[in-house]
Amino acid sequence: HLYLPKNLNVRVLVGVTGSVAALKLPVLVSELLQLSGVDVRVITTEHAKHFYNPSDVSVKIYTDKDEWELWTDRSDPVLHIELRRWADLLIIAPLDANTLGKIASGICDNLLTCVVRAWDTSRPLLFCPAMNTAMWLHPITAQQVSRLKEFGYVEIPCISKKLVCGDEGKGAMAEVSTIISAVRQYLPKSDESSQKT
Ligand SMILES: Cc1cc2nc3c(=O)[nH]c(=O)nc-3n(C[C@H](O)[C@H](O)[C@H](O)COP(=O)(O)O)c2cc1C
Numbered sequence: 001h002l003y004l005p006k007n008l009n010v011r012v013l014v015g016v017t018g019s020v021a022a023l024k025l026p027v028l029v030s031e032l033l034q035l036s037g038v039d040v041r042v043i044t045t046e047h048a049k050h051f052y053n054p055s056d057v058s059v060k061i062y063t064d065k066d067e068w069e070l071w072t073d074r075s076d077p078v079l080h081i082e083l084r085r086w087a088d089l090l091i092i093a094p095l096d097a098n099t100l101g102k103i104a105s106g107i108c109d110n111l112l113t114c115v116v117r118a119w120d121t122s123r124p125l126l127f128c129p130a131m132n133t134a135m136w137l138h139p140i141t142a143q144q145v146s147r148l149k150e151f152g153y154v155e156i157p158c159i160s161k162k163l164v165c166g167d168e169g170k171g172a173m174a175e176v177s178t179i180i181s182a183v184r185q186y187l188p189k190s191d192e193s194s195q196k197t
Helices: 020-033 047-051 064-070 079-086 097-105 111-117 133-137 139-150 176-184 189-196
Strands: 010-016 038-044 089-095 125-129 159-162 168-172
Touching: 010 020, 010 079, 010 111, 020 038, 020 047, 020 089, 020 176, 038 079, 038 111, 064 079, 064 111, 079 111, 089 097, 089 111, 089 176, 097 111, 097 125, 097 139, 125 139, 125 176, 133 139, 133 168
Parallel strands: 010 038, 010 089, 089 125
Antiparallel strands: 159 168
16 A cells, blocks of 8 residues: 655644644644645544634545545555554644543544554654643643653643633643744754754
């Protein structure tokens, strides 16, 4: 299968979940594509689809349907395994409360959580929590975020601002510029210096 071509670029897989911050997917993808030597693909949850228009995203967006349609025969590839092999880096932005809880407990009931469950933990996995302040303040959030950090995943912390629901406080996804800077740290040094010039 030439399904997932290999090349020398750093292959960044973006996972997007059903937080209102998924509105920022188009800008996040376009800013990632401006980094040199980066290939980008997206995995979306079903609920995340509600928040962006796929025609505003110029890279392949994989859905749960793709996972199940790809496999009909034992010689067919399994998409979540193909994607975990393809990716050098996974960034989940936004990571909502639901998927945070699932990842913390090992649940893998969709394409994104299967990739995470099968992830090679020697490769970077960055996550950007995003949720309502009340959800953020619930004691289970800190427990689950710590769990993910114990796995070696890197938190890009949420920030305080007036949220779309009208509440004010912590829980908003980090700014796209912060996420891009975090991803840059994992790119080859030559890329970082070329970005600075
Ligand atoms: C308009 C709207 C906005 C939402 N925003 C958030 C959010 O910012 N963070 C969050 O954790 N959940 C949010 N939710 C709830 C999630 O969409 C819900 O928990 C869903 O089951 C998540 O599924 P997923 O993790 O598979 O994408 C929102 C729901 C709606 C309807």
